[in-house]
Amino acid sequence: MKKQKTLGILGIFLLLIVIFSFNVNSVGISAPYWDDNPLYVQPGETKEFTYLLQNVIGNQDVKIKAELEGDPSIIKFLDQNNLYDVPFGKNDIPVKVEIKVPQDSKPGQEWQVGVRFTTTSASTNGNQVTIGTTYSKGFKVIVNELKIVPIAQNIKKGSSSNFLIYIILALILVGVMLIIYYSRKKKENINKNE
Numbered sequence: 001m002k003k004q005k006t007l008g009i010l011g012i013f014l015l016l017i018v019i020f021s022f023n024v025n026s027v028g029i030s031a032p033y034w035d036d037n038p039l040y041v042q043p044g045e046t047k048e049f050t051y052l053l054q055n056v057i058g059n060q061d062v063k064i065k066a067e068l069e070g071d072p073s074i075i076k077f078l079d080q081n082n083l084y085d086v087p088f089g090k091n092d093i094p095v096k097v098e099i100k101v102p103q104d105s106k107p108g109q110e111w112q113v114g115v116r117f118t119t120t121s122a123s124t125n126g127n128q129v130t131i132g133t134t135y136s137k138g139f140k141v142i143v144n145e146l147k148i149v150p151i152a153q154n155i156k157k158g159s160s161s162n163f164l165i166y167i168i169l170a171l172i173l174v175g176v177m178l179i180i181y182y183s184r185k186k187k188e189n190i191n192k193n194e
Helices: 002-021 160-193
Strands: 027-030 039-041 046-055 062-070 075-077 083-086 090-100 110-122 128-143
Touching (some): 027 110, 027 128, 046 062, 046 083, 062 075, 083 090
Parallel strands (some): 039 128
Antiparallel strands (some): 027 046, 046 090, 110 128
């Protein structure tokens, strides 16, 4: 009776893991610059770069709206539309951005800029309605300061959605280990009774 109760609890536990894993946020954004990796430029310089949108976990296509953050005088989108379709399984949807620093900027001058990405869904009247999560990818633009960044700092930092994925994977691993343990225990008890 005790074994049946334990297996029942274990079954419920595994079912909850499976249910919650379907709700894992599937959106990721790869950014070339972040807080610990600012963009260094010269006065009057223009830099173009790309954020990459990802949708590799879950099972649904998503729409992501991109909005500029920070000083709008130096940052702009190069794409005409700031609403991106990100099909499930894609990890390379580009969002092209341009930074243009004024010619009269001074060494050491800096701006805080970035892009806010929000998952959205179209409403019945054609307007966009936010239904998901917002990710903000900001960084500093610094004039005329060349700085060598150690290789270890160039490793991109994981998002909070990765943390949730690791927790779910750990719970699944614990569940599998418990199943193996109770299966062996049951087999030992059967062998003892024979």
